[in-house]
Amino acid sequence: MSKTIVALDFSSRQEVENFLRPFDEPIFVKIGMELTYACGLDIVPLVKDMGHHVFLDLKLHDIPNTVKGGMKNLAKLGADIVNVHAAGGIPMMEAALDGLAEGAQGKRPLCIAVTQLTSVSQEMMNNQLGISGTVIDCVKHYAQNAKAAGLDGVVCSVHEAKAIHDVCGKEFLTVTPGIRLLTDDRGDQKRVATPEYAKEQGCDYIVVGRSITKSDDPVKTYHQIEEIMEG
Numbered sequence: 001m002s003k004t005i006v007a008l009d010f011s012s013r014q015e016v017e018n019f020l021r022p023f024d025e026p027i028f029v030k031i032g033m034e035l036t037y038a039c040g041l042d043i044v045p046l047v048k049d050m051g052h053h054v055f056l057d058l059k060l061h062d063i064p065n066t067v068k069g070g071m072k073n074l075a076k077l078g079a080d081i082v083n084v085h086a087a088g089g090i091p092m093m094e095a096a097l098d099g100l101a102e103g104a105q106g107k108r109p110l111c112i113a114v115t116q117l118t119s120v121s122q123e124m125m126n127n128q129l130g131i132s133g134t135v136i137d138c139v140k141h142y143a144q145n146a147k148a149a150g151l152d153g154v155v156c157s158v159h160e161a162k163a164i165h166d167v168c169g170k171e172f173l174t175v176t177p178g179i180r181l182l183t184d185d186r187g188d189q190k191r192v193a194t195p196e197y198a199k200e201q202g203c204d205y206i207v208v209g210r211s212i213t214k215s216d217d218p219v220k221t222y223h224q225i226e227e228i229m230e231g
């Protein structure tokens with residue numbers, strides 16, 4: 001599986017098909033709320049049937065019983081990875097796994113937890129969200145909770161990946177969005193890093209949206225980034 005997950009933040013099936021057509025190999029894509037709210041969940045088996053790997057990013061965050069029921073239904077779609085918010089707590093993450101085990105036909109999807117969104121800065125976490133301490137300590141703590149619940153890994157920024165591997169082990173997945181090329185705008189992202197730095201920090205997967213989807217040559221940009229990650 002490739003190490004670069006392309007965020008298909010589009011609002012129609014047509015845009016997805018236009019984007020994927022020029023790729024002559026299976027790639028790893030992320031289907032999030034923009035696309036599912038526009039096209040419905042059927043977009044997941046549709047993209048899977050084209051041969052691509054799918055990270056279904058719906059960030060479930062609710063009471064355990066509701067998350068369990070939601071995951072039971074999501075498990076049937078055949079996604080490779082699904083996610084929850086670690087802020088929902090250990091019982092909620094355990095319930096997510098129970099739901100996946102009940103719903104999966106065959107192997108369950110990997111389940112990872114979002115720690116602190118990459119759009120959250122240190123200042124914002126302390127002063128808006130009311131969480132004291134450093135981002136890295138909060139992210140490490142959430143990662144340890146995710147591991148205790150039996151999850152397969154976390155979503156974090158590149159800047160926390162190494163510390164997470166140190167406390168949770170090398171096999172515990174770190175999936176890192178907030179990736180920017182040196183020439184890109186940060187946009188809404190706060191904790192950003194280049195693919196080179198992600199590789200250096202040992203991130204298992206990077207999630208890249210606009211740097212690829214809005215590139216003049218998405219296939220070329222994808223391959224340039226994937227070469228850095230695989231190198």
Ligand SMILES: O=C(O)c1cc(=O)[nH]c(=O)n1[C@@H]1O[C@H](COP(=O)(O)O)[C@@H](O)[C@H]1O
Nearest residue numbers: 007057116117118155177178207208209210
């Ligand atoms: O769960 C995610 O994928 C996610 C978590 C996070 O902390 N930050 C984050 O940016 N993402 C997603 O990663 C993608 C990043 O997109 P770009 O900023 O365009 O590269 C978006 O689809 C976000 O929804």
